[in-house]
Each structure stands twice: as C-alpha cells, then as structure tokens.
Amino acid sequence: MEILAYGVQADERPLLEGAFTGRHALRCLDVTLNRDTAPLAAGYPAVSSSVNAVLDAETIAVLAAGGTKLIAQRSTGFNNIDLDTAAALGLTVARVSSYSPYSVAEHAWALAMAVNRHIVRAARRSRDFDFRLDGLLGRDVHGMTVGVIGTGKIGAAFTRIAHGFGTTLLGWDLVPDPACLDLGMTYTDLPELLGRADLVSLHVPLLPATHHLIDAAALDRMKDDAILVNSSRGGLVDSAALVETLRAGRLSGVGLDVYEEETDVFFTDRSLQGITDDVLARLVTFPQVLVTSHQAYFTRTAVAQIIDATARNIDDFAAGHTNENTLVPARTT
Known part of the structure; x- marks a missing residue:
C-alpha cells in the first residue's frame, strides 16, 4: 500500500x-x-x-x-x-x-523545574559570563502541594515523580486512580485543588467539557506564586486570560508545551518572519514563562x-x- x-x-x-x-x-x-x-x-x-x-x-x-x-x-x-x-x-x-506516558510526564516536570529554578535565564546569563544570582531564587519542590488535573496514564506517571520529590498530592478526575491513592493522593474538587496547590499540572484530554478548563475564574483561584504546567492540549487553558493573569504580576512560573492556536506555528521556523498571534507573542515575553513546541512526546x-x-x-x-x-x-x- x-x-x-x-x-x-x-x-x-x-x-x-x-x-x-x-x-x-x-x-x-x-x-x-x-x-x-x-x-x-x-x-x-x-x-x-x-x-x-x-x-x-x-x-x-x-x-x-x-x-x-x-x-x-x-x-x-x-x-x-x-x-x-x-x-x-x-x-x-x-x-x-x-x-510511553513517561515521555510527557518527565517533560512536564522538566518545564516545572526549569521555571521554578529559572534555568533558561541562568543559562542565557552564563553565556554572557554574567554569573549573578539576582532574580534566580527558586523554591524547594519537596514539601510543595502538587495538584494533578487528570490522573490517567500520564497523570499517574507525573504523580509518581511528584511523590518521589516528597510533595503533598491533590488530584482531580472523574475516577480516582488506585495507584495514586496508594501514593497518598487526596482527590478533591477543582476549586479546592487550584486554591491549595503550589504547582498545577494538566493531564486531561481536550473535550467540550474541558475546553478552557483553566479560565479567568480558575486562574483567580490559584495562588499568586503558583506554577502552572500544561503538556496536554492547548485548548485547556484560556490563553488570553493567562496573559492578563501574568500582567497582573501573578503566577511565579508557567510551563507550556502546547498552545490553543499552535497549528501552523509549532513545528515550523518562524524566526525570520515572526508570528502574527499577539497572545503567543505576549506570552513568550514574560520572564517566568517557558514555551516548548509540543515536544513532550518526542x-x-x-x-x-x-x-x-x-x-x-x-x-x-x-x-x-x-x-x-x-x-x-x-x-x-
């Protein structure tokens, strides 16, 4: 054939x-x-x-x-x-x-760690022989409360890594995963998870019911210094609302491997002509935001x-x- x-x-x-x-x-x-x-x-x-x-x-x-x-x-x-x-x-x-669910789960953690410890900023400075620590203060992941939205195969793999760090685990899903429960995860409703979590990672599919699951109201519930990671589907996050949240000085880190209007942008070289998507262009300018090009599975x-x-x-x-x-x-x- x-x-x-x-x-x-x-x-x-x-x-x-x-x-x-x-x-x-x-x-x-x-x-x-x-x-x-x-x-x-x-x-x-x-x-x-x-x-x-x-x-x-x-x-x-x-x-x-x-x-x-x-x-x-x-x-x-x-x-x-x-x-x-x-x-x-x-x-x-x-x-x-x-x-392999580990490919996506590990990349989600790579994003979380990179924005928490300001790895990209530090690497750029060191290339210019600037070895100051100003603005590079991070937090211990150990002791954080981690909220996992969606505990299927990938979410469960992400949870196992979170457990290894020594975190308090919160989960949100239609059906609790027994393996996550064995790790000490407490399942709760979405508003409570968003309000308590220091780090929120998204692992649900994009369906009509989950489109813009993280909207302006959800972002308002999150802690001012919380970290948000999305390695699932871009449409889970209202990107315009996320920009407004960041402009207000909220969220200490955002790691995005997906974007709701990524088609015809991700997987292409736009370094010469730039992009016409004002929301994506604005997102990548925030120092606490790290965007990768849908490579978590790669x-x-x-x-x-x-x-x-x-x-x-x-x-x-x-x-x-x-x-x-x-x-x-x-x-x-």
Whole structure:
C-alpha cells in the first residue's frame, strides 16, 4: 500500500522509513496536513497525519475525492479530526491509543523545574559570563502541594515523580486512580485543588467539557506564586486570560508545551518572519514563562512506539481488520 505521511520531523523520518521498509511504500512530507496540502494525497490510499493536522470536513472531503481510504494519525488525541465526516465519506480513521506516558510526564516536570529554578535565564546569563544570582531564587519542590488535573496514564506517571520529590498530592478526575491513592493522593474538587496547590499540572484530554478548563475564574483561584504546567492540549487553558493573569504580576512560573492556536506555528521556523498571534507573542515575553513546541512526546521510546502502532494500524487496515486504535471502521456496505 502507498502511504503519504504528513508532518514528519527530521528526527522521526529515519525511524518511520525503517518501520515501513518491506511493508508499504512510504513518502514523507514535512508539511502539515490541512485543506491546502490535502490535494498532495491524490492517489494515495492511506495518509498518516501528525498531531497538528487540521482534518476538518473540507480537508477530509479533499482526501476522499483523491481516493484516500485511511487516515492513520500518529498521536493519541483526535480532537482535530471530523470523525462524522470521515464516516460519512467512507474513510477509516485510526490513532495511537497509547505510548510511553513517561515521555510527557518527565517533560512536564522538566518545564516545572526549569521555571521554578529559572534555568533558561541562568543559562542565557552564563553565556554572557554574567554569573549573578539576582532574580534566580527558586523554591524547594519537596514539601510543595502538587495538584494533578487528570490522573490517567500520564497523570499517574507525573504523580509518581511528584511523590518521589516528597510533595503533598491533590488530584482531580472523574475516577480516582488506585495507584495514586496508594501514593497518598487526596482527590478533591477543582476549586479546592487550584486554591491549595503550589504547582498545577494538566493531564486531561481536550473535550467540550474541558475546553478552557483553566479560565479567568480558575486562574483567580490559584495562588499568586503558583506554577502552572500544561503538556496536554492547548485548548485547556484560556490563553488570553493567562496573559492578563501574568500582567497582573501573578503566577511565579508557567510551563507550556502546547498552545490553543499552535497549528501552523509549532513545528515550523518562524524566526525570520515572526508570528502574527499577539497572545503567543505576549506570552513568550514574560520572564517566568517557558514555551516548548509540543515536544513532550518526542523521545526515542515514545516515537518508536507511535510508529510501531501506526504501522500496525495500516497493516490491519490492509488486511481488512480493525484493532483497539480504530476510531472509524471501514464501511462494510
């Protein structure tokens, strides 16, 4: 089967090509799949999309018109895919239902530690041979109260690391995780968690019910010197409200690996032309904010698992099978 893979990163490409050698013919593109790039897939029965693909009704219609029968997304989240349109047009959709939760949990902690200990500022100073400690005062994580919003696989991995630091654990989720309870986590409602936590980390999926879960009211409940980390989905945080919170001098640190309008910005080089998103441009100017480009998943272990699952999804589709990763099965009539 011929496959066109969109949004392939330079470090990802040799792993992807190696996994498909001898199985399927693969062509890799570094551009994101959207309505403008979808015509490139004409004649390809399968496309593989990255997490930042925009698979709305128009994009899917273009793919279907070009003969595409399978969308194999290389990510867990699928809020970017119009599943109803895919089903109506007869396209099968598959995702990667799970991969190393440690990749994201560890990156979330890297963000938290970096903003708490002002690592980026210190590194920039040392390059200029400025070794002063002014403005670099951090806090012990040991003894902090850590609020984990969402205690699925990634949230639970984040919790285990937090327990190792010696923190008080608060959790918010529909169903408490027994392993987190065994670590001493107390589940509570969201307002109490936000009001008590010194560090808040987000690990819930983006759904209509969680869109802007951290809005102006939620930010108002947080401690003035709290740290906020989001390594899940950008839409969980009202970015404009976050800017206003920071302008008011609140929050001692913010670590963001995702942003609600990251499509067509993240995974690209905008160093020459800049960006037109005023909110993102403002966010990165705050000294206590650290933004990374949706890279929390980007470890050798996690990427290898994502690619293996994607290859299996395509193998199963070619054989007429579904598996646990299938979101929209092939039309049977």
